[in-house]
Amino acid sequence: MGSQLEAVRDRGVLRCGVDTGLEGFAIRNEEGRWTGFEADLCRAYAAAFLGDARRVEFVPLTTAERFEAVVDGRADILIRNTSWTFARDAGFEVSFAGVYYYDGQGFMTPADLGVSSARELDGARICVQRATTTVLNLNDYAATYDISFTPVERETAAAALESYEAGECDAFTNDISSLAGLRVTLEDPEAHVLLPDVISKEPLGPVVSADDPRFAEAARWVLYALIAAEEYGVTRDNARELAETSRNPEVRRLLGAEGAIGEELYLEPDFALDAIAAVGNYGELFERHLGADSRLGLRRGLNAQWSQGGLLYAPPFR
16 A cells, blocks of 8 residues: 555544635634635545545645645645645655646735736735745746836735735735635725736645655545546535446446546545545535635636636546
């Protein structure tokens, strides 16, 4: 058995690194329960690896400590709005296991500022999180369009938001998904707008230690299972029924009713079925936490299925 998966099973719980608190993605509710897209994705992994979505320990991590936590074993898997970049893939002892959200960096400004594009912010003070690719992207954007910004750098996104609210800067830049999640926490969200500019590519993916390639593959195929489930109409409510009744060979292989696709990854034949039955398919996750059924109200956009004009595409389960 793969060493990382074996350690998780011996421990009986999956340690999942998450954000310290981001609406829509990973945040504790009033009852102390972790909710959000990334929190439920953690539960899907627990279901796939351990057969029980409840056997997950959420490990809140700051931006600065997230990769170190994976390398030193405090987190088995990191699902924390982390962009897959060359420097991170090549420079840290970690592996990215796919993309669960295609994002991009944008800007939020007060509505009464009256700007319609980031190019109109020449000379503006921009709140930004320190020591992130967000700072680098901001500098690249300024150089590309021959404009200047005065970065107001803060240690965390929450601290940057506080400075923005206090009027210490004219705009706040971060991933668009993060901006949407932070915007709804403001006293008057309608007084703030997200500009249409998207200045970078930010593919967010699960991160695991590079020491165990098989564990990275297992993490990748759990994610693909949720994406494929949406494509084939497999939902949280019908997954177990379809495992018994579907005549579609791809669906049967996906749900473990035909073949033993999990065997080479040291997973049970029904690992995908357990994950889907626990949290739903990718589309259900999105709508529940980020889309029309959520406070964020984000459109699917690039995160739609490939057949609907998006980038989501799962390789065949065969």
